[in-house]
Amino acid sequence: MVEKVKLTCPFCGKECVDVVFTPSFFQAHTSRSSASGSKTSFYKTKEKHEVQSGCSNCHKSAKEIQKAFEGGKKDPEKDKKIFERLKKQGLDFTTIKTKF
Ligand SMILES: [Zn+2]
Numbered sequence: 001m002v003e004k005v006k007l008t009c010p011f012c013g014k015e016c017v018d019v020v021f022t023p024s025f026f027q028a029h030t031s032r033s034s035a036s037g038s039k040t041s042f043y044k045t046k047e048k049h050e051v052q053s054g055c056s057n058c059h060k061s062a063k064e065i066q067k068a069f070e071g072g073k074k075d076p077e078k079d080k081k082i083f084e085r086l087k088k089q090g091l092d093f094t095t096i097k098t099k100f
Helices: 062-071 076-088 093-099
Strands: 003-007 017-022 026-033 037-044 048-051
Touching: 003 076, 048 062
Parallel strands: none
Antiparallel strands: 003 017, 017 048, 026 037
């Protein structure tokens, strides 16, 4: 379910960042209401990226890198390059693109 990948550091451009990628999955959720009694429904969780370590090249912290991944939407060209790199690494592009 969970896979560990090396991603490109948004600061120095080297593949020095360890990220744990958790794909989305279905989770059961039981709800109660007076009209229909208890009901179990399933919902899909969001996939997520967790930066595990700082960059070993430029020494940015994991926190800074995580922030850059989540907030780095100002440069679409750069995003595209990250997607292409992920694709080359064999990750499913369609499940990952919403997080960047
Ligand atoms: Zn770096």
